[in-house]
Amino acid sequence: MAPVSPPPPPPAELRFEGNPGKNPLGEASFRQMGSRLPSVLARTTRMAWETDRRAVLLLLVCQLLVGAGSAVQLAFTATAMQPVLGNGPAADRLRAALPALVVIAVAAAVTRVATALCSYADGRITPRLTTGADTALVEAVCRAEAVAYAEPGFADRQEAAEMGVTRSRTMVQDATRFTAALVRMVTAGGVLSVLHPLMFPLLVLAVVPAGAGAVLSARVTYETHYANVGDRNVRQMMRWWSTTPKYSDEVRANGMTGYLLHWYRALSARIDRRTLTAAPRMLRIVLASSALGGVFLVGTWATLAWLAVTGRVDLAAAATAVVAVQTSLAALSQLVIHGAAMFHTGLYLADMRSFLDLAHELAPKRGELTAPAQVAEIRVDEASYQYPGKDSPAVDHVSLTLRRGEIVAVVGENGSGKSTLTRLITGIYLADKGRVTWDGVDLATADPDTVWGSTGLVPQNFAQWPLRARENVTLGQPRTVDDGPVWDALDTVGMRDAIEALPGGLDTLLARELWGGCELSGGQWQRLACSRALYRRPPLLILDEPTSQMDVRGERDVLDALKATAADQITVVVTHQLENTKVADRIIVMRHGRITEQGPYEELAHGGGLFAELLALSKDR
Numbered sequence: 001m002a003p004v005s006p007p008p009p010p011p012a013e014l015r016f017e018g019n020p021g022k023n024p025l026g027e028a029s030f031r032q033m034g035s036r037l038p039s040v041l042a043r044t045t046r047m048a049w050e051t052d053r054r055a056v057l058l059l060l061v062c063q064l065l066v067g068a069g070s071a072v073q074l075a076f077t078a079t080a081m082q083p084v085l086g087n088g089p090a091a092d093r094l095r096a097a098l099p100a101l102v103v104i105a106v107a108a109a110v111t112r113v114a115t116a117l118c119s120y121a122d123g124r125i126t127p128r129l130t131t132g133a134d135t136a137l138v139e140a141v142c143r144a145e146a147v148a149y150a151e152p153g154f155a156d157r158q159e160a161a162e163m164g165v166t167r168s169r170t171m172v173q174d175a176t177r178f179t180a181a182l183v184r185m186v187t188a189g190g191v192l193s194v195l196h197p198l199m200f201p202l203l204v205l206a207v208v209p210a211g212a213g214a215v216l217s218a219r220v221t222y223e224t225h226y227a228n229v230g231d232r233n234v235r236q237m238m239r240w241w242s243t244t245p246k247y248s249d250e251v252r253a254n255g256m257t258g259y260l261l262h263w264y265r266a267l268s269a270r271i272d273r274r275t276l277t278a279a280p281r282m283l284r285i286v287l288a289s290s291a292l293g294g295v296f297l298v299g300t301w302a303t304l305a306w307l308a309v310t311g312r313v314d315l316a317a318a319a320t321a322v323v324a325v326q327t328s329l330a331a332l333s334q335l336v337i338h339g340a341a342m343f344h345t346g347l348y349l350a351d352m353r354s355f356l357d358l359a360h361e362l363a364p365k366r367g368e369l370t371a372p373a374q375v376a377e378i379r380v381d382e383a384s385y386q387y388p389g390k391d392s393p394a395v396d397h398v399s400l401t402l403r404r405g406e407i408v409a410v411v412g413e414n415g416s417g418k419s420t421l422t423r424l425i426t427g428i429y430l431a432d433k434g435r436v437t438w439d440g441v442d443l444a445t446a447d448p449d450t451v452w453g454s455t456g457l458v459p460q461n462f463a464q465w466p467l468r469a470r471e472n473v474t475l476g477q478p479r480t481v482d483d484g485p486v487w488d489a490l491d492t493v494g495m496r497d498a499i500e501a502l503p504g505g506l507d508t509l510l511a512r513e514l515w516g517g518c519e520l521s522g523g524q525w526q527r528l529a530c531s532r533a534l535y536r537r538p539p540l541l542i543l544d545e546p547t548s549q550m551d552v553r554g555e556r557d558v559l560d561a562l563k564a565t566a567a568d569q570i571t572v573v574v575t576h577q578l579e580n581t582k583v584a585d586r587i588i589v590m591r592h593g594r595i596t597e598q599g600p601y602e603e604l605a606h607g608g609g610l611f612a613e614l615l616a617l618s619k620d621r
């Protein structure tokens, strides 16, 4: 019998360590939490105001109308009750009450219309407010320094901020309902207090436990969310990696499906376990608050009965009090429900705000200088770069000069710092020590957009954009009137035939996952990525392993294209295919982040150094 292998270990447990490593609620007092409401209300109003001022004004006017309508209804209920509960024939009593009843009906109609208009105003504000929050988040991430991705906790805090965007869908509604309930409660409470000063405090006591319960429940929910952020982030990532068609071959043919599903289930189980642990706490909170609220409510009704029986309030006032108690009770519970929701939303909005602040801090602040549009010389002076959390630099005191018209090849073993060096030369990362200058302009002081306006990069992990073939060449560049330049770029990498063979030519959607989409082969995608960089005609062209997936013809096409355009640009090619370095004027050899040799191919091939050793290894296969 085949031995039963033990199940693979579950994924490592991750904890969200954002917000200085502590749950901000862990130490917040109940009062501090309650005091958040005005600031959440103010923030909601500000965000809504920035979105649609007219809708906000409409909302405010309608809120006041709702409040006034409720007050009028209650006041005239008291007026109508006097004749209705008085003596005489029923018809006479009703006739006497009629004017008050008409006023009540009109006030009710106004309240309904105002409520409908409130929903309409909310409908105008919310979609744009949510889109605004969502776009701000995407923009903040896109604009942050690339190094942000290597910052510990950045992705987790981004995930937490996403929740803020989700919650922004209900924030205006919650705020509207909260304030409407507040207005209704104040008016009903006012009427009750007029009837007897004891009534309103008793009513408040009946609802306060429910309010405390709702806030405590929100706190537990948020704590659970907080504990789950790290795992949810990993689960979301794993979901994409496991289900995307891009990796489906690898997943299946390497027998990973079972393991990935095990991982997915283990992560989900861990998230559920935390969520379920919270359930009994929630139950206890709800039961305790309901019991306490119930006791106070019985007290309220008993007091009202006692006031009526002992003649301290007359029957009409007692009847109005019944209506006012019902109205206040409904308003108070609405106040509690929506107050708790706002408080809850406030927590997620605070996460969103703090992430946006972090992303803003990590946005490039390099200076206003304009990088030269046609850079002729790039100097790297004693530049070093160390990734966050690493204990040795990836690039270590490197000095180098690149000149227009020159093709420079960068070679070296895996992890020797080649790609990191290209990131320093293009200004994606700034050197920790030393500097990189373009025609004398230090990249640390130049506006990065002006730098990246002059670069073309084919990274090792190039994107396969789920867009049309045309956009896969032109993305990031202004559109030309005709497709001539697009075809020129495709010709240089030998992709014309492959694109013409697609059902829609340049219009073909290159996303097999989507309806009508087509897929290219790995090498064809790589050729397309090269054509994208060449199409830009950049003064600095960097290709990181540009031909690793190409057939020999594709490789030849790309090398020829490099030679043909070399005179007008600085060209840097990172490669492990040492024979390809013959195209270069100069080869730079890197080891442990340093340049150990440089020179032309023939010199290095016979120099007895690392290059000669690697070349010999490549020939001895």
Ligand SMILES: Nc1ncnc2c1ncn2[C@@H]1O[C@H](COP(=O)(O)OP(=O)(O)OP(=O)(O)O)[C@@H](O)[C@H]1O
Residues within 6 Å of the ligand: 150, 387, 388, 390, 394, 412, 413, 414, 415, 416, 417, 418, 419, 420, 421, 460
């Ligand atoms: N985003 C990153 N975060 C942290 N460390 C990184 C990151 N990228 C690279 N490194 C580390 O920096 C060092 C140099 O990596 P780099 O990618 O520059 O090497 P390379 O020479 O291009 O390697 P390869 O030939 O495998 O492409 C490696 O030790 C690597 O682990």
